[in-house]
Amino acid sequence: MKYISTRGASPAIGFLDAVLAGLAPDGGLYVPEAWPQFTRAEMAGFAGRPYAEVAAEVLAKFAGDSIPRAVIDDMTAKAYASFSHKAVAPLTQLYDGVWQMELFHGPSLAFKDVAMQLLARLYDHALAAQGRTMTIIAATSGDTGGAAVEAFAGASHARMVVLFPEGRISEVQRRFMTTAAQDNVRAIAVQGTFDDCQTIVKAMFQDQDFRKAVDLSGVNSINWARIAAQSAYYFTAAAALGAPERPVSFAVPTGNFGDAFAGFVAKQMGLPIERIIVATNGNDILARMLSQGRYALGNVMATISPAMDIQIASNFERLYFECVGRDGSDTAEAFSGFAQTGGFDIPAGALATMRQTFTGLGVSEADTAATIASTHADTGQLIDPHTAVGIYAARTLGTDHGTTPIVVLATAHAAKFPEAVEEACGLAPALPLQAADLAARPEQFERLPADPAVLKAFIRDFAGAAA
Ligand SMILES: *Cc1c(COP(=O)(O)O)cnc(C)c1O
Numbered sequence: 001m002k003y004i005s006t007r008g009a010s011p012a013i014g015f016l017d018a019v020l021a022g023l024a025p026d027g028g029l030y031v032p033e034a035w036p037q038f039t040r041a042e043m044a045g046f047a048g049r050p051y052a053e054v055a056a057e058v059l060a061k062f063a064g065d066s067i068p069r070a071v072i073d074d075m076t077a078k079a080y081a082s083f084s085h086k087a088v089a090p091l092t093q094l095y096d097g098v099w100q101m102e103l104f105h106g107p108s109l110a111f112k113d114v115a116m117q118l119l120a121r122l123y124d125h126a127l128a129a130q131g132r133t134m135t136i137i138a139a140t141s142g143d144t145g146g147a148a149v150e151a152f153a154g155a156s157h158a159r160m161v162v163l164f165p166e167g168r169i170s171e172v173q174r175r176f177m178t179t180a181a182q183d184n185v186r187a188i189a190v191q192g193t194f195d196d197c198q199t200i201v202k203a204m205f206q207d208q209d210f211r212k213a214v215d216l217s218g219v220n221s222i223n224w225a226r227i228a229a230q231s232a233y234y235f236t237a238a239a240a241l242g243a244p245e246r247p248v249s250f251a252v253p254t255g256n257f258g259d260a261f262a263g264f265v266a267k268q269m270g271l272p273i274e275r276i277i278v279a280t281n282g283n284d285i286l287a288r289m290l291s292q293g294r295y296a297l298g299n300v301m302a303t304i305s306p307a308m309d310i311q312i313a314s315n316f317e318r319l320y321f322e323c324v325g326r327d328g329s330d331t332a333e334a335f336s337g338f339a340q341t342g343g344f345d346i347p348a349g350a351l352a353t354m355r356q357t358f359t360g361l362g363v364s365e366a367d368t369a370a371t372i373a374s375t376h377a378d379t380g381q382l383i384d385p386h387t388a389v390g391i392y393a394a395r396t397l398g399t400d401h402g403t404t405p406i407v408v409l410a411t412a413h414a415a416k417f418p419e420a421v422e423e424a425c426g427l428a429p430a431l432p433l434q435a436a437d438l439a440a441r442p443e444q445f446e447r448l449p450a451d452p453a454v455l456k457a458f459i460r461d462f463a464g465a466a467a
Contacts, residue, residue, distance in 0.1 A: 001014075001032055001036065001061075001062060001063070001064030002014065002032075003018035003030040003224065004030065004031060004032075004033045005024035005025075005026050005028035005029065005030060005328065006029045006031060006317050006318060006320075006321040006328060006332075006335075007026040007027055007028030007329075007332035007335070008026070008028070008327075008329055008331070008332060009028075009328065009332065010024040010028065012033060013030075014064075015062060015063045015064060015066040015224075016067070016122070016126040018224050019119070019123070019223065019225045020127075020134065021217070022205065022219070022222060022223050023202070023205045023218060023222060026332070027206070027332075027335075027336070028317070028321075028328070028331065028335075029222050029224075029314070029315070029317055029318050029321075031321065031322075032062060035265075036269055037270050038057075038061070038270045038271070039270070040244045040270070042057070043235060043238075043239060043244045043270065043271060044239065044243075044244060044245070045239075046235050046236060047239040047240055048239075052073075052077045052079070052080040052081075053073075054239075055076040055079075055080065055118070055229065055232040056072050056073050056076040058229075058231055058232040059075075059076065059118070059229065059232070061269070062224075062225075071125060075118060075125070076118065079117035079118040079120075079121055082113075083105045083113070084106075084433070085102070085105035088105065089101055089102065089105075089114070089233045089236060089237070090102050091237055091241070091407065092381070094375065094378075094379050094408070095379075097398075097402070097403075097404075097405055098391070098406050099241070099405060099407045099408070100387065100409075100410040101407050101409055101410060103233065103409055104410060104411065104413040105413075106150075107151075108143065108147045108149075109146075109172075109176075109416045109431075109432070109435060110147060110307070110412040110416060111230075111259065111409065111410075111411040111412070112144050112148075113147045113151070114229060114232075115226035115227075116148050116150070116151040116219065117150075117151050119151065119219055119223065119225050119226060119229065120148075120152050120155060120158075122225055123136070123158055123217075124155060124156070124158075127158065128156070128157055132157065133156075133157050133215065134157070134158055134216070135158075135161065135215055135217065135459065135462075135463045136152060136159065136161065136216075136217050136219055137162075137163070137201055137216060137218055137459070138160070138163070138218065139162075139163045139197035139198040139200070139201040140163065140177070140194070141165070141168075141194040141255060141256075141308070141309060142170065143416075144162075144220065144221065145162035145164050145173075145177040146173055146176025149176065149177050149185055149187070150176065153180040153184065158184065159185075159186075159462065159463060160184060160186070161186045161188065162177050162185075162186070162188065163188050163197040163200065164177060164187070164188070164189060164190065164197065165189075165190055165192055165193050165194045165197055166189035166190060166191050166192075166447065168193065168306055168309065169306055170306065170416065170417050170418075172438065173306075173307075173416060175438050175441065176438070178443040178444055179438065179441035179442065179444075181441075181444065186462055187444070187445040187446070188445065188448050188458070189445055189446065189448070190448060190449070190450050190455070191448070191449050191450055192449075192450030193300050193309075194300070194309060195310065195311060196450040197450070198220070198310075199312075200450065200452050200455055201220065204216060204452070204455075204459075205218065210456050210459075213460060213463070213465040214459055214463040215463070220256075220314070221256040221257075221258030221314060222314050227261060227262050227265060227315070228262075228265070230258065230259055231262040231263070231265040231266045231269070233409075234250065234271060234273065237407045238266075238271055238272070238273070238407075241405045242405075243271060244271070244272050246272075246403075246404075246405070247272040247273065247274040247404055248272070248274065248404065248405050248406075249274045249275040249276070249277070249405070249407070250263050250273065250275075250276050250407050251276075251277040251391070251408045252276060252278060252279060252390060252409050253279050253280075253308060253386040253387065253389045254278050254308060254313070255280070255283070255307055255308035255310040256310055256314050257278075257286060257313040257316045257319070258315045259409060259411070260276055260278050260315075260358070261316075261319055264276065264322075264358075268322075273357070274404050275357065275404075276358050276359075277358075277361060277390075277397055278290065278358050278360040278361070279360075279361055279389045279390045279392070279394075280308060280361070280362050280389070281309070281362070281365070281368065281389055282363075282364065282365065283300060283303065283309050283311055284298070284360070285297065285312075286360055287360030287362040289360070290354065290355065290358055290360035291360060293345060293346050293351045294343060294344070295316065295320075295344055296342065296343030296344075297311050297312070297342035297343060298311055299311070303368075303385075304365060304368060304369065304385040304417070305384075305389055305417075305420075307386055307412070319354065319358075320335070320350065323346075323350035323353040323354050324347060324349075330347075359397055361392075361393040361396060361397060363388075363392045367392050368385050368389050368392065368424075369388075369420070369424035371383075371388040371389075372388045372420075372421055372424035372425050373424050375388065376425045377425075382421060382425070382427060383414055383421075384410070384411070384412040384416060384421065385417050385420045385424075386412050387408065387409075387410040387412065413432065414429035415430060415435075446458065
């Protein structure tokens with residue numbers, strides 16, 4: 001299986017090279033050159049199988065012959081053994097026709113663990129074989145950093161640097177990044193927004209000297225292995241609810257469009273997904289794009305679902321590429337233009353294709369808080385604000401046919417956002433056992449300005465690279 005860039009101007013490369021590269025040299029994102037397929041019998045057979053086994057089946061499709069099957073099986077078994085729930089991604093019913101898939105039983109209590117636990121093992125496998133140590137950088141709106149630090153702390157072939165926007169993430173989120181106490185990890189509070197952090201990381205990748213000097217790699221949601229790992233839970237949830245005989249819909253709290261795009265990937269592989277609801281908070285670039293046909297930057301506003309306080313949905317480039325018939329020069333023009341002008345119109349044909357699968361909804365702060373309270377009143381469950389955005393969207397838009405079950409991706413544990421949950425419903429969620437001592441762990445982090453030169457100098461120094 002080869003991987004090509006959405007901007008059409010980079011050579012096709014293998015799976016592990018695409019994983020280690022993150023961004024393609026032409027600035028595009030890697031996608032498989034063709035979508036692997038599952039038969040209906042294979043998909044039906046996922047029902048009731050251990051999560052790690054289904055994840056291995058999905059990963060094997062994307063890895064092709066680049067990793068021996070026994071190694072893949074071992075990686076997924078170890079990755080998901082770190083979860084505190086034996087089912088890894090259990091489904092619970094909330095309302096008639098509405099389920100939540102609990103993706104928050106990993107070490108940092110957010111769905112990012114599902115991909116990151118696997119990604120760290122893929123890196124170790126690939127880099128050990130090459131005798132190489134890379135510097136991994138992640139800009140984080142909160143949860144990627146914690147998941148990356150939990151997954152890579154103590155890794156023998158990787159150094160980890162996380163950049164987070166100072167003061168814009170919850171204390172619990174911050175503590176998952178700042179308490180790792182491992183020599184190969186640095187957490188940096190950047191004086192700026194998440195989009196500033198993400199823009200700086202992109203610039204670092206475009207600086208070829210710097211990239212080489214520190215052997216830079218990225219594990220942001222643009223990393224192909226993360227998308228591949230996330231597509232696995234669409235299969236387990238759908239199979240549990242009767243797919244492929246019965247189609248299933250999903251409501252996905254979205255920021256960078258990674259998780260929602262993973263659903264599209266599962267659909268491309270044959271899973272009968274009827275609809276994917278793109279549920280955003282007030283940072284609604286994707287919801288506006290779907291309703292108005294224009295992808296246009298707005299101002300980033302701080303919300304109670306901060307992991308989605310994003311106005312540049314990086315993975316949207318992958319969907320655009322698919323929907324313009326995989327035209328790399330069209331995609332390059334649209335997205336390099338976007339970097340300059342902050343907006344472009346989606347061609348009518350592409351928009352129609354997107355709307356066949358996706359519907360968007362921007363959810364207000366008041367509706368998010370009210371959903372935390374109503375879900376608790378109706379079901380006894382405490383949900384986090386990101387999940388609340390998804391539940392509100394699922395209940396507001398429903399599905400095309402009343403009989404299609406809809407699965408809301410529960411992307412974080414309520415205890416990761418205790419202030420917002422308590423404010424909304426008067427109850428403070430307790431941290432689960434595996435994280436109960438978080439507030440007592442000593443913190444260590446740097447505070448630096450949103451200045452690429454300062455950050456690059458810091459990272460060169462950490463990597464032991466000459467300036
Ligand atoms: C990252 C994150 C999201 C958004 O996921 P994307 O893949 O960036 O769309 C939603 N909820 C939580 C809790 C997150 O950490």
